[in-house]
Amino acid sequence: MENSNLKDRIVCSGALFYAKSTKRFLLLQKAHGKHLGTWGLVGGTNLQNENPWQGLQREIVEEIGAIPKILKTIPIETFVSNDTVFNFHTFLCVIEDEFVPVLSLEHVGWVS
Numbered sequence: 001m002e003n004s005n006l007k008d009r010i011v012c013s014g015a016l017f018y019a020k021s022t023k024r025f026l027l028l029q030k031a032h033g034k035h036l037g038t039w040g041l042v043g044g045t046n047l048q049n050e051n052p053w054q055g056l057q058r059e060i061v062e063e064i065g066a067i068p069k070i071l072k073t074i075p076i077e078t079f080v081s082n083d084t085v086f087n088f089h090t091f092l093c094v095i096e097d098e099f100v101p102v103l104s105l106e107h108v109g110w111v112s
C-alpha cells in the first residue's frame with residue numbers, strides 16, 4: 001500500500017470480554033444505524049494517533065464505563081478487507097467476574 005493511502009485506512013478495534021468465574025462472554029446490542037438491533041463486541045474506530053490497543057481502551061470506557069481489572073488481553077485476529085482499507089483488530093479480554101456495564105447511547109442492551 002502506498003503511503004498516500006494510509007490516511008484513507010479505517011482501523012477499528014473490538015473486545016470480547018470473558019468472565020473466568022462464570023465462563024460467559026459480554027455482547028452489546030446496537031441502538032441505531034445500519035447495525036440496529038444486532039449484537040456485537042465492545043469497540044469502534046480508532047483515532048489517527050491511536051494504535052489498536054489504545055483505541056480499544058478508549059472505546060471500552062466510552063461504551064461501557066469503568067470495568068474490572070483485565071487479567072489478560074489476547075489478540076485474536078486482524079481482519080483486513082480485500083482492498084486493505086478496512087482493518088478490524090479483535091482482542092479477547094479476560095476478567096475475573098461479570099459486571100454490569102454502563103451503556104453509552106450507542107447500545108440499548110447487553111447480555112453475558
